[in-house]
Amino acid sequence: MTPADMDFPARSRAALAQPTLQRSLQGMRRMMPALRSAALAGLPDHAALRERARESRDHALEHLGHYLLEYERRVVAAGGVVHWARTAAEANDIVAGLCERAGARRVIKSKSMVTEEIRLNEALEARGLGVTETDLGEYIIQLRGERPSHILAPALHLGLAEIGATFERHHRRERRAPLTEAGEMLVEARAELRAVFQAADVGITGANFLVAETGAAVLVTNEGNADLVAALPAMHIVVTGIEKVVATLDDLGVLLRLLARSAIGESLSSYTTLVHGPRRAGDAAGPREFHVVLVDNGRSALLGTSRQEILRCIRCSACLNHCPVYTAIGGHAYGSVYSGPMGAVLTPAFEGLARTVDLPAASTLCGRCEEVCPVAIPLPRLLREWREDALRGGLTRPAERRALRLWQWLATHPVWYRFALGAVVRALRLMSVPAPGGGRRLRHLPWFGQGWFAVRDLPAPQGRTFQAQWRSREP
Amino acid sequence: MNTARTAMLAVIGRHGAPPAPAAPPVMSTEIVWAERARLFTAQATAGAATVVTVPTGAGVGPAIADYLDGARLGAEVHLSAPTRAVAGLALEPRLSCRAGPVPADGATLVSGCLAAVAAEGVVVLASGATHAAQAAFLAATHIVVVEAGQLLESLEALWQRLRALPAPLPRQISLVCGPSRTADLGVPSRLGAHGPLRVHVILVGGRPAAR
Ligand code: SF4
Numbered sequence: 001m002t003p004a005d006m007d008f009p010a011r012s013r014a015a016l017a018q019p020t021l022q023r024s025l026q027g028m029r030r031m032m033p034a035l036r037s038a039a040l041a042g043l044p045d046h047a048a049l050r051e052r053a054r055e056s057r058d059h060a061l062e063h064l065g066h067y068l069l070e071y072e073r074r075v076v077a078a079g080g081v082v083h084w085a086r087t088a089a090e091a092n093d094i095v096a097g098l099c100e101r102a103g104a105r106r107v108i109k110s111k112s113m114v115t116e117e118i119r120l121n122e123a124l125e126a127r128g129l130g131v132t133e134t135d136l137g138e139y140i141i142q143l144r145g146e147r148p149s150h151i152l153a154p155a156l157h158l159g160l161a162e163i164g165a166t167f168e169r170h171h172r173r174e175r176r177a178p179l180t181e182a183g184e185m186l187v188e189a190r191a192e193l194r195a196v197f198q199a200a201d202v203g204i205t206g207a208n209f210l211v212a213e214t215g216a217a218v219l220v221t222n223e224g225n226a227d228l229v230a231a232l233p234a235m236h237i238v239v240t241g242i243e244k245v246v247a248t249l250d251d252l253g254v255l256l257r258l259l260a261r262s263a264i265g266e267s268l269s270s271y272t273t274l275v276h277g278p279r280r281a282g283d284a285a286g287p288r289e290f291h292v293v294l295v296d297n298g299r300s301a302l303l304g305t306s307r308q309e310i311l312r313c314i315r316c317s318a319c320l321n322h323c324p325v326y327t328a329i330g331g332h333a334y335g336s337v338y339s340g341p342m343g344a345v346l347t348p349a350f351e352g353l354a355r356t357v358d359l360p361a362a363s364t365l366c367g368r369c370e371e372v373c374p375v376a377i378p379l380p381r382l383l384r385e386w387r388e389d390a391l392r393g394g395l396t397r398p399a400e401r402r403a404l405r406l407w408q409w410l411a412t413h414p415v416w417y418r419f420a421l422g423a424v425v426r427a428l429r430l431m432s433v434p435a436p437g438g439g440r441r442l443r444h445l446p447w448f449g450q451g452w453f454a455v456r457d458l459p460a461p462q463g464r465t466f467q468a469q470w471r472s473r474e475p
Numbered sequence: 476m477n478t479a480r481t482a483m484l485a486v487i488g489r490h491g492a493p494p495a496p497a498a499p500p501v502m503s504t505e506i507v508w509a510e511r512a513r514l515f516t517a518q519a520t521a522g523a524a525t526v527v528t529v530p531t532g533a534g535v536g537p538a539i540a541d542y543l544d545g546a547r548l549g550a551e552v553h554l555s556a557p558t559r560a561v562a563g564l565a566l567e568p569r570l571s572c573r574a575g576p577v578p579a580d581g582a583t584l585v586s587g588c589l590a591a592v593a594a595e596g597v598v599v600l601a602s603g604a605t606h607a608a609q610a611a612f613l614a615a616t617h618i619v620v621v622e623a624g625q626l627l628e629s630l631e632a633l634w635q636r637l638r639a640l641p642a643p644l645p646r647q648i649s650l651v652c653g654p655s656r657t658a659d660l661g662v663p664s665r666l667g668a669h670g671p672l673r674v675h676v677i678l679v680g681g682r683p684a685a686r
Contacts, residue, residue: 027662078643136668137659155659163660182660190669214637214644224612224655224670231602231609231647249634256630264658267518268595271670272650276643285576285607286646 008335008358015329020159021149025327028156032321035265036372042267043257053258054376056251057312060212064303067212067245068294074215078277080290088118091295095120095204095237096127098291102235104129104201110219110226111135112206113151113315114241114295116337117350120204132196134225136189143170149331151338152263152317157330160185193225203229203287207240208314209255210292213248216274217292220259224271236287238275242294243311255314258374262316298350310345310382312375319369319379325362334359341369341379348386357395360386418467425461432460504623505680511593511626512678518596519676522653523666530680532560535620536567538677539585543570546673548616553577556606558587560620560679577610584614584671589648590636591621591676594629597652598676601645608647612655612670619651620677 015021040046060067072082085091099107107129109115121131121142133142137155141148143166148154155163164179171192179185205226207217217238219226230236246252260269279286302308320326320340331339336347336356344359360383369379390396391404410417432440440460444453452458463469516526529538543550553573554561564585565572577584589601598619602608611617627633637644655670666672 031662074643078646134669135659136657140659153658160661182665185660186657186665186668190667193669214642216644216648222656222658222664223668225668227647227649228609228612228669231607231612249637250631253630253634267521268597268650268652270522270651270653270655272597274644274648276646276648279646280603280643282604283602283607283646284604285609286602 008333008362011333011335012329012362015333018157018330020162021157021330023159024156025330028321029327032265036262036318036321039261039265039267043261049254049257050374050376053254053374054312056246056254057314057375060246060251061243061303061308061311063247064242064245064300067247068242070212071210071215071245074212075277075290075292078215078290079280080215080277080292083291083293085293085295085297088295088297091118091239091293091297092120092123094293095239096124096129098235098237098289099124099129099202100127102202102289104235106196106200107131107202107204108196108200108229108233109133109138109204110206110221110229111138111154112204112239113148113337114206115204115239116148118239118295118297120239132193132200134193134197134223134229135221136186136223136225139189139193140166143167147332147337149339150317150320151315151331151340151343157332197228197232200229200233202235202237203231203233204237204239205229207238207244207292208259209252210240210245211247211249211252211274212245214274215276216252218252219273219275220256220269220271222264222270227271227273230273230275231286234287235289235291236275236278238290238292239295240292241299242296243299243313255374259314259316262318262372262374302349306385307345307349307382309377310342310349310379312377313342313346314375315342316374318372318374319377322368322372324364324366324368334362341383342377345377345379345382345386353386353389353393354395357390360384360390361396418465421465421467425465428461508623508626508680511628512680515591515593515596515626515676515678518594519598519652520596522596523656524596524653524674524676526676526678528678528680532563532622532679535560535677535679536564536570539564539618540567540569542618542675543583546616548583552583552585552618553610553614555584555586555610556588556600556603558620558622558625560622561585561587576607577613582614583616583618584610585618585620586611588619588621588625589645590625590627590633591619591678592627592630592633592650595650595652597650598674599633600649600651602647603645608649611649611651614671615667616673616675617651617671618675618677620679622679626678 043049075082083094085094107124109131124131133139137153140155140163149157160182163185167185167188168179171188205219208220209218256272260266278288278290299311302311319342323340326340334343336343338346344362347359348356363383365380367380410420428442432442435441442458442460512528519526527538529535550569551571551573564570588598590599598621600611654666654672654674655668656664656666657668658664
């Protein structure tokens, strides 16, 4: 659910004026592309691996029913239970019901975008359950009552000063000096969360992948928090999207090789854990109950359509990290759980185009997202499709529609087009000033582009127009 | 051609008696192991783990004691998933071995493993009767002993090994490639977010361990 007062342009302006966010985004622009390419350069044949990854995901999606049933069969054989949820509400009911039946009071979670999508925390808290996020970034924003601003680094928008102040407000302990040092913050959060881990009744994780061949739910983290969430409480619930299933361990191997390299520029995350069912008779430890909630919530409606390809997404975040729009405004501006190019494609499908029409428009269609996507999702094409739908459905802004109509009229009336273009070119030349390095530049325009000219200029038009050159070309 | 064949074999035959030879020499496991160990070390080190190799199981105890001395971590260790070399540590005079679950933060865990994968620099831990999955995450220092036959080349070899286990697979199988870390407090990443601050791997050499 998106707040009714959402307005993408207003949120973007606010984001551009946030110094901490801008510093983080600047760091991201500077580092992430280089880290990713260096990590991928270490692979003997990246292109072939990427093609194989795309095939793996397509194969699983083409036979989604088969592999989900196969997965379910394995989980049941290992002693687990699989639940199917058509909607967010159904999923939340199932999870809350399981917690209540177990007499649970305290729930711990590891970061999961699906649970953000279905607003599981709110649903559980409404039923009187205490929920604690254990991924450090997610824990910080939970304390602050905020939403994630990046699918992998949810607290990207916060600086150390803000995090320190948050801990000082929420962690009860004696302090002689303010909390300013990252190492101290880590020690403090680790100690706080250790206590929470030990006292929890239910652990909820997402899953990066489900493997049909063995019935594994695969958890990938650098912190190791998902492993503790899965191991310590008496009940472990996995909440994940139906599209996460892959056929075999070999498919998993292909995707794991690409995931961390694309995401953080490392060959593998610190911990990759395959979970199969509850503890076995004779096991030293582990939860006695294991449940998987398979969430649809709009995914199956994409199957068999031109948008099915977005379901290949493995949530690596490479498209966010390389997007000129995301890295300028960050995730909150999108007003949705999923941000960046993948979010701009997914969100209209989940929440309806009418309330999210600005998201597919927020792209330069430069194509970097498709280039870096490890499963080769044609994000620009999918964004354009949403734009076409928006225009056909009359959802675009009136000013945009009027401008497009004017453009259409001009483009189909060559005489007027030539006249208008000639007038604009002459006016721009008149307003330009001589540049130090020779030629002429535009430094400002009276009624247009103040934001642009505040930080950069434009070359003035020079020479004849394309049409004039075309007419006088040698036969 | 037949003449040439006969003539040549007549000469060659004098240099090797005709009855079928004994089996030809096989690829040395020590060479294969050494190659994998080198790759594993490079990859695991990149993941901020530390790695040492010892020629036989007998070297594991002293290697652990040296590591703990060097890092000033005391002599007390908890044992888990005891493969042969790990079980043998009970006799190591420089270590004091504890049984039972890993207690609060600060403990050192020494465990065996299911396998290790050279290409990715990961050790693979499996939960079961002798190993509680959380032990490897609650400890502050985790020392993993990898026996020679457990060092595999690739993820695909690991999948083969998992397929050979009886179904269902162990409840929690973790591929670990270094200490726990987080980038949520800015870059560079910080170690010891939830799990261990130190992961130290001991590769036991390519010679079959002496029984
Ligand atoms: S769309 Fe592609 S690049 Fe973006 S998060 Fe998904 S898999 Fe990664």
